[in-house]
Amino acid sequence: MTTVTIIAGGHKIDSRLTGILQFAVDYLGKKNVGVHIIQVHQLPSEALITADFMNKDIIEARQKVEQSNGVIVLSPVFQASYSGIIKTFLDLLPQKSLRNKAILPLMLGGTIAHLLVMDYALKPVLANLGATNLLTGAYVTDNQIAKQDNQNYVLDIDSEARITNQLDQLLEGIQ
Secondary structure (H helix, E strand, C coil): CCEEEEEECCCCCCCHHHHHHHHHHHHHHHCCCEEEEEEHHHCCHHHHHCCCCCCHHHHHHHHHHHHCCEEEEEEEEECCEECHHHHHHHCCCCCCCCCCCEEEEEEEECCHHHCCHHHHHHHHHHHHCCCCEECCCEEEEHHHEEECCCCCEEECHHHHHHHHHHHHHHHHHHC
């Protein structure tokens, strides 16, 4: 079975970033793709901060990435860069661990002003980890995601179309 791991670098579950995550999980599920989710903020913080490569939770998360056909790196934008939370996890991945995988960056920012953070901050790190099949990615702003009363999120038509296009490219890159 084709498997995609989503590395989510937000700082809480209850955020608009979850809207993108939910959309990707639902879309991939409809395509019969297995999905593993790594909520980095739920990994042991001491193991992340001290780079404890031998921590069982870190080992398990790394194995999910290594065994996947594709990886989605999902991060909010903080201070004109990707989250430090996601960086702590990426630093624990073995060198070249993203080689021969389709890699899709998805980012959520408060404004379009930080659109280039994906190209100038995140993608170089992913390339250093061996990503050769690195997709364009999609950048979504907060105002393109609405939180519903039932704790679900709805993406606007534009962001939904851009993310769907990128997810289709991810699936093509896997096959």
